[in-house]
Amino acid sequence: MQAASLIHDEREQDHLVRLAAGLGEQSTSPANLERLAARAAAGQDPHARFGPNGLEAAIAEVGAALTVPAARAREFIEAGSVLRHQLPFIGATLGAGRIDLPRFLAVVRRTALCTPEKLDLLDKIIAADIETREPMSMVRFLVMIDKHIATHDPAATRRRRELVDSERNISVRPDRHTPGQSRIGGSLPAEQAAAVDARLTAMAAAVHADDPRTAAQRRADALVGLAHGANALDCRCETCTSDPDAGGIDADPATVAAPSDTARSDGSPDATESPCAPRPTFHIVVNLSSLLGLDDDPAFLDGQGILDADTARRLVAGARRTYIRPDVVAEPRRIDRYAPSKMLADQVRAGELCCSFPGCNNRAFHTDVDHDIPFAQGGPTNPRNLKPLCRFHHRIKTFAVGWRDYHDPLGEVFFQSPAGHTYLGNAFTGRDVFGSLTRTGRPPDDAARQRIDTVRARRAASIKRADQRAMDRWNAENPPPF
Ligand SMILES: [Zn+2]
Ligand SMILES: [Zn+2]
Incomplete structure (x- = not known):
């Protein structure tokens, strides 16, 4: 994509130089060239009016080199320009293989209405999120992008909203491949x-x-x-x-x-x-x-x-x-039934955004709420043992041999495949979108958390004592003037 964008740079220059030559001009400074291009077009120069401009020339070359249609070549050139000039950090995550091409192109399109200053900010924030999280399914990835845009550039979200409203349409066309059948499509x-x-x-x-x-x-x-x-x-x-x-x-x-x-x-x-x-x-x-x-x-x-x-x-x-209150739902007295309450099921689904299986995009509110450790084997009905799974992945987990799944002490869901690979099921979740759904980190009885709490309390107490001693010393050396 960088090469495609660089070819475009060259062809734009070539185009302007040729127009200048046609007008008998020697100076090829950028400002002068733009002016000359306008003059050439106004003067009915057929090259300027009908000839391919720099972008079109580049599209033809890139299309030939990659054997892709013009629209695809244009997309590469435009994405290459965004990668070089507007989203270099996210571009670097693509280069390093942290995201794939469809995800990068999705970022390019979804940030298209952001202002340059906001793009700078979003580039850094989104790249940092990509770097620090495990790979995630496409739906989770798009939610992450849109959440950052909505948070940091609400004006762009409003512009997007207006665009989406104005582009609504429904079309009905005959199917090219099947006589007697028509296709209904559109955007809403x-x-x-x-x-x-x-x-x-x-x-x-x-x-x-x-x-x-x-x-x-x-x-x-x-x-x-x-x-x-x-x-x-x-x-x-x-x-x-x-x-x-x-x-x-x-x-x-x-x-x-x-x-x-x-x-x-x-x-x-x-x-x-x-x-x-x-x-x-x-x-x-x-x-x-x-x-x-x-x-x-x-x-x-x-x-x-x-x-x-x-x-x-x-x-x-x-x-x-339904009002979700994570603190109330976690009450132990509610955990001794197999079926989660509606509030608990809603909390589990809202906290995950979709089916929690790696890569799955199925909608959360159509999933089954599954126990990691089966209820019959003593698994509690609480958020740390529950996750949403679509019917397909629920069947895989329940009946296929070799799949294991569990929550770690921080509440993250992991899946282990029959081949022994371990996958994080939920690299970006509802808890990343809605801060109030965040679990309180380690459970209160976690040994590591207790240790850190003790160390902190001790340090705080010793700092307080040192402060007190310093204050006493100062008072002793500076008696009040009476
Ligand atoms: Zn009936
Ligand atoms: Zn699924």
Whole structure:
């Protein structure tokens, strides 16, 4: 990427020199060249008007050298320029292999709206975080980047928000490869996309278990249903389709939402849905202080990433809430049941951001909460023995031979593979985003912590005594004037 950027530097110079030659100019100082380029273009020089500029010339060369399309070559040149001039420290972590190319390009794109001074600061902060942490999954990495941007350059986060709002779109196009099939795509602000996603999932789930369709098919049917103005999916199980009086899912009392519940659905302030519509649910983690407007710390939208405080406040205003209080949850009397309480499960999930298996990006609030040491073997139901695992990794851990997992005394989750490698499951977690979720470090009864506490207390006491002696000496040598 540095080479691509350097070629671009050269080709820009060549381009300007050629324009100067065309105008019979000898001086090729940078300031003069820019002026000449403008003059050449105004004077209808076909080279200046239609010819490739320095960037285009470089794109062609880089594309040929790497056998990549023009768009990819352009990306390398631009990223190379950012690497050389704006994010040299993060570039160094790429060079050292601490991050890979997709992660570096993600940083380049996500910091694109930051001002140069903020870029300087973010470059150092993010590079330091990359250097000091174990490798992390892509979702955790993006949350880390966005958290730093939201914290240190809130103006950039607001600009990003406006851009994201203005770029919303949905497209429907014929599929190039499959006749008779079309593709639906598009971009939405994350919380709106989450609302659509949650609505489709809720509609797809609110049919009887023996509905013959797959979950994916039911989600598709739900979207088409919405287009037709329906807010619930017709069940296609044998009972519902053979008996016209069964009346679809409404006949099952378990799937009818209580009327009092429907006005407040998690994350959706919309109070107009009919009592029979399945309730869509998505999850937002936000500091209480931000909710109260005392600060603008970023929030986390499960499955999507960092969310700005304004949007989080708006969404949570109409949502059902769980207040997480790590100090209360850790109470020992709560640990002797197998199933964690909702508050404990929420704390475990919020503290991890996603499935805690290394590299996994599956959303935390769709995972199982797993005991490291099984409950049946005496494993307690508390945060130090619980972690979120998606269904796939839960099955791997439970049934595959040779996987081990444990929390260390600091509360970090580790996984050991059948080959004997040890992986940190959670190099960047919810506890890095939300300081109030931070575990209190070593448990109070930890031997090392007790030792350090004793040493500190002793040192503090001796300093105090020395201070007192110095004060006494000074008083003795300087008696008050009376
Ligand atoms: Zn049915
Ligand atoms: Zn997983």
